[in-house]
Amino acid sequence: METSNIIIDVQHVSMCFNMTTEKISGLKEFLIKRLKNQISYTEFWALSDVSFRVNRGELFGVLGLNGAGKSTLLKTVAGVLKPTKGSVNISGRMAPLIELGAGFDAELTARENIYLNGAILGYSKKEMNARFAEIVEFSELQDFIDVPVKNYSSGMYARLGFAIATSTRPDILIVDEILSVGDFKFQQKCEAKISQMVQEGTSVLLVSHSIEQIRSLCSRGIILEKGQLIKEGNIEELCDFYYSKYS
Numbered sequence: 092m093e094t095s096n097i098i099i100d101v102q103h104v105s106m107c108f109n110m111t112t113e114k115i116s117g118l119k120e121f122l123i124k125r126l127k128n129q130i131s132y133t134e135f136w137a138l139s140d141v142s143f144r145v146n147r148g149e150l151f152g153v154l155g156l157n158g159a160g161k162s163t164l165l166k167t168v169a170g171v172l173k174p175t176k177g178s179v180n181i182s183g184r185m186a187p188l189i190e191l192g193a194g195f196d197a198e199l200t201a202r203e204n205i206y207l208n209g210a211i212l213g214y215s216k217k218e219m220n221a222r223f224a225e226i227v228e229f230s231e232l233q234d235f236i237d238v239p240v241k242n243y244s245s246g247m248y249a250r251l252g253f254a255i256a257t258s259t260r261p262d263i264l265i266v267d268e269i270l271s272v273g274d275f276k277f278q279q280k281c282e283a284k285i286s287q288m289v290q291e292g293t294s295v296l297l298v299s300h301s302i303e304q305i306r307s308l309c310s311r312g313i314i315l316e317k318g319q320l321i322k323e324g325n326i327e328e329l330c331d332f333y334y335s336k337y338s
């Protein structure tokens with residue numbers, strides 16, 4: 092494998108969360124207990140020594156049951172979380188679609204949020220002007236473009252987020268389950284868009300609870316179980332293994 096072809100390089104990533112099991116009724120109590128060193132934490136390893144690589148133009152699926160660590164992994168790749176151990180190296184521009192509505196200001200309209208999101212992703216107003224019509228058309232939100240997004244449904248949030256992220260032609264697109272809130276027609280449209288972007292060289296990291304979606308879209312992937320990578324491989328083999336192990 093050529094080194095230059097690797098676009099996401101995750102090596103020995105572990106992520107530890109400190110969890111408190113104590114019941115604390117408010118910030119004041121928390122601060123007092125914290126100052127007195129009276130809060131005890133338990134370590135929880137959401138990811139343990141996960142390593143994998145994604146190549147340019149590859150659609151890579153991440154499978155795992157609830158709580159397996161998929162979102163935590165995507166957040167470390169996106170740079171939202173810093174891994175406790177290990178390294179994540181990214182080559183190119185990334186557009187993460189990780190949490191519904193992340194990067195949006197609920198009080199602002201969709202029009203305003205398009206520019207806000209563009210700025211977060213590193214694009215100027217002029218660059219977003221050039222993409223504005225495409226974003227509105229793809230999201231099919233023409234009639235709601237001047238409505239504050241706090242009035243949007245989850246599907247409308249997903250449409251807007253997906254349309255903005257894909258319009259920026261990223262080298263890496265990260266999609267965490269967000270498509271599942273869109274209706275069937277929009278999901279198909281997004282899948283076609285993802286396939287087209289992959290053909291043009293974008294790498295995609297995809298989390299979905301729809302094994303059929305993963306099977307039809309991805310070429311390779313991994314399975315996480317309790318934070319550990321238990322299998323990596325070609326998608327057919329991986330999905331068959333997943334079904335037989337967990338059904």
Ligand SMILES: Nc1ncnc2c1ncn2[C@@H]1O[C@H](COP(=O)(O)OP(=O)(O)OP(=O)(O)O)[C@@H](O)[C@H]1O
Nearest residue numbers: 108110135137155156157158159160161162163164
């Ligand atoms: N900020 C946090 N603090 C403490 N624990 C966390 C935090 N974020 C995630 N976890 C824990 O890490 C584990 C993995 O969570 P994660 O959201 O990555 O799983 P997932 O595979 O995406 O699950 P799902 O399929 O349900 O979305 C869970 O047990 C979760 O409770």
